Amino acid sequence: MGEHEARGWIRSDETAKQMLSRVLGDRAFLLLPPLHRVPLRAGNVVEITGSSPTAKTQILIQAAITCILPKTWNGVHYGGLEKLVLFLDLDCRFDVLRLSDMLKNRLLEAYRIGNGAWWQLEESNVKTQDKSKIVYDEELYVSCMKRFLYLRCYDSLELLSTLKVLFYTLHYRIRLQEACGSQVGVLMIDSIGAFHWTDRLSSSLALDKNNRKSLSLTNVVETIVQEMKKLMQVHSLVVIATKATIYEEKYPTNENNRNISSHSDLFGNPSSKAQQPPFREFMPSSWQAFVTHKIFIRKSDDHHKSLGQQNLSAYLLEWLQPQLSSIDRFIVDDVSKLSHLQVLL
Amino acid sequence: MAPLKHLEMENSIIDACFRDFCASHGILTVEDFLLHDLYELAAFAEREANADRLKEGITVMLSLIEVKCRPLLNGMELLEDLQRNKHTLSSGDNGADSLLQGGLREGQLTELVGPSSSGKTQRVLSRISCHTVYDIYTMFDTLQGLEVALRSQVQMNVNEYRLRLLVVDSISSLITPILGGSGSQGRALMVALGYLLKKLAHEHNIAVLVTNHTVGAGESGKTKPALGETWKSIPHVRLMLSRDHRNSNCTISILKHTSMVRTLS
Numbered sequence: 106m107g108e109h110e111a112r113g114w115i116r117s118d119e120t121a122k123q124m125l126s127r128v129l130g131d132r133a134f135l136l137l138p139p140l141h142r143v144p145l146r147a148g149n150v151v152e153i154t155g156s157s158p159t160a161k162t163q164i165l166i167q168a169a170i171t172c173i174l175p176k177t178w179n180g181v182h183y184g185g186l187e188k189l190v191l192f193l194d195l196d197c198r199f200d201v202l203r204l205s206d207m208l209k210n211r212l213l214e215a216y217r218i219g220n221g222a223w224w225q226l227e228e229s230n231v232k233t234q235d236k237s238k239i240v241y242d243e244e245l246y247v248s249c250m251k252r253f254l255y256l257r258c259y260d261s262l263e264l265l266s267t268l269k270v271l272f273y274t275l276h277y278r279i280r281l282q283e284a285c286g287s288q289v290g291v292l293m294i295d296s297i298g299a300f301h302w303t304d305r306l307s308s309s310l311a312l313d314k315n316n317r318k319s320l321s322l323t324n325v326v327e328t329i330v331q332e333m334k335k336l337m338q339v340h341s342l343v344v345i346a347t348k349a350t351i352y353e354e355k356y357p358t359n360e361n362n363r364n365i366s367s368h369s370d371l372f373g374n375p376s377s378k379a380q381q382p383p384f385r386e387f388m389p390s391s392w393q394a395f396v397t398h399k400i401f402i403r404k405s406d407d408h409h410k411s412l413g414q415q416n417l418s419a420y421l422l423e424w425l426q427p428q429l430s431s432i433d434r435f436i437v438d439d440v441s442k443l444s445h446l447q448v449l450l
Numbered sequence: 451m452a453p454l455k456h457l458e459m460e461n462s463i464i465d466a467c468f469r470d471f472c473a474s475h476g477i478l479t480v481e482d483f484l485l486h487d488l489y490e491l492a493a494f495a496e497r498e499a500n501a502d503r504l505k506e507g508i509t510v511m512l513s514l515i516e517v518k519c520r521p522l523l524n525g526m527e528l529l530e531d532l533q534r535n536k537h538t539l540s541s542g543d544n545g546a547d548s549l550l551q552g553g554l555r556e557g558q559l560t561e562l563v564g565p566s567s568s569g570k571t572q573r574v575l576s577r578i579s580c581h582t583v584y585d586i587y588t589m590f591d592t593l594q595g596l597e598v599a600l601r602s603q604v605q606m607n608v609n610e611y612r613l614r615l616l617v618v619d620s621i622s623s624l625i626t627p628i629l630g631g632s633g634s635q636g637r638a639l640m641v642a643l644g645y646l647l648k649k650l651a652h653e654h655n656i657a658v659l660v661t662n663h664t665v666g667a668g669e670s671g672k673t674k675p676a677l678g679e680t681w682k683s684i685p686h687v688r689l690m691l692s693r694d695h696r697n698s699n700c701t702i703s704i705l706k707h708t709s710m711v712r713t714l715s
Contacts, residue, residue: 197645197648198648252524252525263520302641303641325485350679
């Protein structure tokens with residue numbers, strides 16, 4: 106290798122500043138409430154675990170709405186990301202009415218705030234019948250709903266074939282969509298553990314032939330993870346998956362217990378603070394290695410009384426990975442909105 | 451498990467040569483094909499003599515799989531399907547209807563939980579045809595027979611007596627005998643049954659109603675629905691029925707609903 110080539114090899118391609126601005130532009134941070142404690146980047150995989158019912162799908166829908174709303178429209182600020190959301194429904198329980206209602210509420214709220222009529226917001230919280238007077242922007246509503254893409258799978262073979270084919274259909278679909286920069290932002294999976302038992306059954310029945318991959322639980326999950334990695338390479342995606350616990354919770358849910366034990370741990374060895382997850386993990390290791398962020402939700406013991414309505418259940422959201430010391434408490438009120446209440450430490 | 455050679459009749463590209471190539475990588479059926487990395491397979495195909503033909507075979511396989519997949523729907527299309535096909539059926543009881551905002555929804559699996567003699571069976575509607583089923587395997591047979599009948603009905607566009615409601619009285623008595631210990635077989639069958647019911651409900655626009663009984667909850671003393679933690683994620687709507695023996699009042703409350711908040715009424 107001559108001296109000229111050696112010099113060329115050592116010369117840099119770009120400075121660190123140029124690299125950072127390029128990477129941050131391509132794969133920017135996303136802040137999706139109510140998961141806004143940790144900024145998410147493309148390539149992150151978030152897993153939300155909780156028993157049933159703990160408002161996991163509600164969180165997904167709220168994050169989806171933030172994604173499909175535009176940043177501004179007709180002078181009103183909505184604060185959305187204007188990206189496509191791909192919702193893989195493995196639980197097959199998705200109710201589009203809930204998405205539609207929440208979207209309409211968001212549009213109305215943003216419209217009122219934008220037009221300086223914030224005082225009407227307070228009124229509407231008390232008198233829910235008068236909401237229909239103010240009309241939301243129909244065209245915006247339709248364009249937002251069109252950015253929400255939905256697929257359902259009834260078993261893992263369907264899921265595998267869908268993932269394989271999704272690669273190509275997504276390209277085609279994005280080209281069909283209006284060319285105002287709608288890229289895929291988030292891939293949401295409702296209940297990744299949905300086919301766990303049926304797959305376990307087929308793995309116990311699998312024939313053991315050499316050189317042949319049997320349709321066992323580990324193989325299926327491995328292939329799913331592989332296909333998702335391929336999708337993530339081409340489209341800059343954040344993956345958010347919910348997981349329902351399938352074993353009874355033996356962990357004490359008493360909040361007081363937790364506070365006392367966490368205080369004593371502070372003076373003791375901080376690294377030994379309950380590294381064990383508070384639920385029994387059942388997903389295979391290939392999925393566990395794929396996940397970069399973990400959240401755990403459980404029901405809170407005390408109920409919330411608001412404005413003389415019935416008792417509503419409160420839920421506690423805790424980030425397990427990265428481990429944050431604060432716990433968010435929220436309720437779901439009757440406008441199907443997640444109201445963030447307080448932060449417990 | 452569909453072996454690849456069955457595809458040869460309609461797609462001549464899946465010939466013996468292609469099948470031998472696949473067999474050398476351990477692919478004998480369509481399911482095996484799904485478990486493999488297609489890029490890797492195409493890269494292996496490059497090395498063979500008839501690379502182009504093999505790669506064309508892989509593409510044909512992918513397109514066959516695509517035909518079987520469900521289409522990608524967007525939010526507006528979902529709403530249209532809901533408004534056009536999925537109507538609400540009255541449950542015959544005004545109280546329950548007002549709680550459920552109309553009644554039982556087609557396309558959803560509703561579960562009615564209550565201790566024995568709380569009036570679950572009386573809430574079944576009239577004009578029903580009955581099938582007695584004593585174990586879960588007969589249940590699968592019956593449901594799959596129903597699915598085939600409904601699909602052929604749709605194809606022939608026969609619209610006279612469309613099935614609107616499917617009731618399974620005491621799904622717990624079918625499933626509890628096989629749910630034993632920590633083995634996966636019982637739970638897998640339960641999950642498979644749940645999914646079959648949901649599929650029937652969604653694809654053929656039927657409302658499905660199942661009843662379940664309660665069990666004592668040990669330490670906390672309250673009763674909870676039977677069938678355990680896994681079953682909790684399967685129905686769309688779960689209603690709890692309780693009867694007060696003193697004044698024979700029946701209260702019904704929502705345990706879980708897809709678009710309403712859980713209430714403790």
